[in-house]
Amino acid sequence: MSNREPGFDTLAIHAGAQPDPATGARITPIYQTASFVFDDVDHAASLFGLQAFGNIYTRITNPTTAVLEERVAALEGGTAALAVSSGHAAQLLVMHALMQPGDEFVAAKKLYGGSINQFGQSFKSFDWHVKWAEGLAPADFEAQITKKTKAIFIESLANPGGVVMDIAGIAAVAKKHHIPLIVDNTMATPYLCRPIEHGADIVVESLTKFLGGHGNSMGGIIVDGGTFDWAKDDRFPILTQPREEYNGMVLAETFGNFAFAIACRVLGLRDLGPAISPFNAFQIIAGIETLALRMERHCENALKVAEHLKAHDKVEWVSYAGLKDDEHHAMQQKYMPKGAGAVFTFGVKGGYDAGIAVVSNVEIFSHLANIGDTRSLIIHPASTTHRQLNDEQQAAAGAGADVLRLSVGIESVDDLIADLDQALAKI
Amino acid sequence: MNHDNYDDAYLRDILKSVKSIAVIGASANQVRPSFFVVKYMVSKDYDVFPINPGQAGKQIAGAMTYASLAELPQSVHMVDIFRKPEALPGIVEEIFQMPERPKVVWLQLGIRDDDIAAQLEAKGIKVVQNRCPKIEYARLCGEIAWTGFNRRTISSKKPKLAKGFQHFGLRDE
Numbered sequence: 368m369s370n371r372e373p374g375f376d377t378l379a380i381h382a383g384a385q386p387d388p389a390t391g392a393r394i395t396p397i398y399q400t401a402s403f404v405f406d407d408v409d410h411a412a413s414l415f416g417l418q419a420f421g422n423i424y425t426r427i428t429n430p431t432t433a434v435l436e437e438r439v440a441a442l443e444g445g446t447a448a449l450a451v452s453s454g455h456a457a458q459l460l461v462m463h464a465l466m467q468p469g470d471e472f473v474a475a476k477k478l479y480g481g482s483i484n485q486f487g488q489s490f491k492s493f494d495w496h497v498k499w500a501e502g503l504a505p506a507d508f509e510a511q512i513t514k515k516t517k518a519i520f521i522e523s524l525a526n527p528g529g530v531v532m533d534i535a536g537i538a539a540v541a542k543k544h545h546i547p548l549i550v551d552n553t554m555a556t557p558y559l560c561r562p563i564e565h566g567a568d569i570v571v572e573s574l575t576k577f578l579g580g581h582g583n584s585m586g587g588i589i590v591d592g593g594t595f596d597w598a599k600d601d602r603f604p605i606l607t608q609p610r611e612e613y614n615g616m617v618l619a620e621t622f623g624n625f626a627f628a629i630a631c632r633v634l635g636l637r638d639l640g641p642a643i644s645p646f647n648a649f650q651i652i653a654g655i656e657t658l659a660l661r662m663e664r665h666c667e668n669a670l671k672v673a674e675h676l677k678a679h680d681k682v683e684w685v686s687y688a689g690l691k692d693d694e695h696h697a698m699q700q701k702y703m704p705k706g707a708g709a710v711f712t713f714g715v716k717g718g719y720d721a722g723i724a725v726v727s728n729v730e731i732f733s734h735l736a737n738i739g740d741t742r743s744l745i746i747h748p749a750s751t752t753h754r755q756l757n758d759e760q761q762a763a764a765g766a767g768a769d770v771l772r773l774s775v776g777i778e779s780v781d782d783l784i785a786d787l788d789q790a791l792a793k794i
Numbered sequence: 795m796n797h798d799n800y801d802d803a804y805l806r807d808i809l810k811s812v813k814s815i816a817v818i819g820a821s822a823n824q825v826r827p828s829f830f831v832v833k834y835m836v837s838k839d840y841d842v843f844p845i846n847p848g849q850a851g852k853q854i855a856g857a858m859t860y861a862s863l864a865e866l867p868q869s870v871h872m873v874d875i876f877r878k879p880e881a882l883p884g885i886v887e888e889i890f891q892m893p894e895r896p897k898v899v900w901l902q903l904g905i906r907d908d909d910i911a912a913q914l915e916a917k918g919i920k921v922v923q924n925r926c927p928k929i930e931y932a933r934l935c936g937e938i939a940w941t942g943f944n945r946r947t948i949s950s951k952k953p954k955l956a957k958g959f960q961h962f963g964l965r966d967e
Contacts, residue, residue: 381949381950385949385952387952388952388953388962403960405959406958410960418824418833420932420937421937421940421960422960428940430940433939433942437945445944446943448944616825617825621827628942632941
């Protein structure tokens with residue numbers, strides 16, 4: 368094919384997936400195998416020395432998973448990607464490649480509750496330290512940067528509150544201090560927003576959510592934007608120092624603009640081990656083929672549900688950037704004009720008990736801790752996903768006692784509205 | 795030639811048509827990119843001639859090394875250059891003095907000089923700049939996709955299997 372740039376929907380179906388070279392199977396086969404035989408000793412040595420391309424062991428590469436990786440890299444506009452067992456595993460591997468003991472990174476307070484725990488609690492065991500930006504503005508991030516800062520981490524569309532971050536503004540701060548900007552694009556997906564185009568250097572995603580889209584497979588991904596100059600200074604030694612285990616190879620020199628993805632694979636994934644199952648990769652590949660269609664419907668339904676709740680007398684407030692009078696609407700129009708996503712929060716009159724009553728009485732919405740499924744989901748963050756946070760942290764994360772979070776599915780929207788109405792009537 | 799963005803067809807045509815490659819600045823150090831390229835192109839059945847005065851008379855990845863282009867025992871279709879930009883004018887002089895000029899001069903990743911490219915093109919030599927032939931070969935045949943690399947190309951045709959278990963190819967033989 369000539370260098371005509373394929374459209375998003377074409378990439379969602381074709382990127383990475385040629386017919387199988389051995390059989391001609393048109394759908395990517397599930398290479399459900401732990402290992403791959405070598406041609407001979409020299410071939411094996413070349414593979415272990417990173418001198419040849421090929422598969423050794425499914426913990427490190429797998430042909431089914433490779434299709435998923437190239438597809439998401441293409442959709443995000445990155446140079447390469449690495450799929451792993453979950454979104455949390457993706458974040459762990461990114462930080463493993465960037466951070467040395469004692470190092471810091473700056474993160475937004477508006478994050479998925481699980482990320483707040485991972486950063487604030489578990490990462491302390493590695494002597495990696497998160498500094499929380501007080502507000503959402505680029506200056507709030509810059510204020511937390513010190514000599515030890517190795518990255519900035521934000522969500523493009525923040526969970527759970529429907530906050531749209533100023534990606535380009537924060538990217539400018541990262542660039543000024545020569546640190547990479549990591550953007551979790553799980554809630555927006557590349558259909559709504561491509562953070563690399565706005566200055567992000569690394570994108571992470573939970574594939575379990577909208578990309579897979581059917582709530583049936585765990586997965587996470589790291590996309591290398593290919594934009595960061597690792598070799599500019601010696602602040603990222605994993606990429607710029609000779610690696611003993613690869614006979615002194617310098618990854619940034621050998622792999623150029625996809626060295627970060629390689630580092631996460633041949634050091635992080637190889638040694639820490641959170642590989643995705645090829646079967647899960649297969650399911651997620653199939654899901655991605657309909658990403659654009661699903662996201663269109665998700666956004667359309669979410670907007671109708673948000674408008675309905677906004678006018679409901681049992682509802683105190685609705686936080687959805689798709690609403691014209693929402694404080695994040697201008698940012699949404701700038702960064703994700705095709706829609707504000709499917710996940711948003713609203714506050715019920717009556718606080719904690721009223722919130723519990725709604726999640727207990729819905730009949731179509733499922734009460735569970737996930738987002739981005741075809742079916743509609745509801746959760747009361749204060750009693751579940753954000754339970755480990757104190758009251759102040761819950762409020763800061765947009766997960767106070769009265770808050771309910773919806774992930775609006777692609778069912779008939781009238782049924783979703785009727786379901787919420789009957790549950791709200793029982794408060 | 796637009797050196798900002800090569801058509802895949804241009805690169806594929808070069809990699810399918812050349813059979814012999816001189817690699818100026820080839821390294822005997824097994825973790826250097828200039829060793830990788832020699833080894834990979836040898837594995838794809840190109841006749842590779844490493845050029846490195848310090849290694850002349852020895853083999854790099856199974857290929858005999860020569861001190862300079864002038865000492866090559868035969869003509870070559872392509873010259874791949876792994877040297878600092880300031881070495882380029884001298885190398886171009888050597889190329890022009892070859893009894894039979896190469897069809898292609900390839901400048902490695904990180905090396906770009908549009909004036910040099912214009913001089914070569916004026917003599918009918920095709921030029922590729924700021925690219926790696928190993929990466930481009932592996933991208934166009936599909937092997938590099940196993941590393942999660944974004945090839946920026948799509949196809950409904952199956953990759954061409956080459957010898958062995960895990961090898962794709964571009965060339966017909």
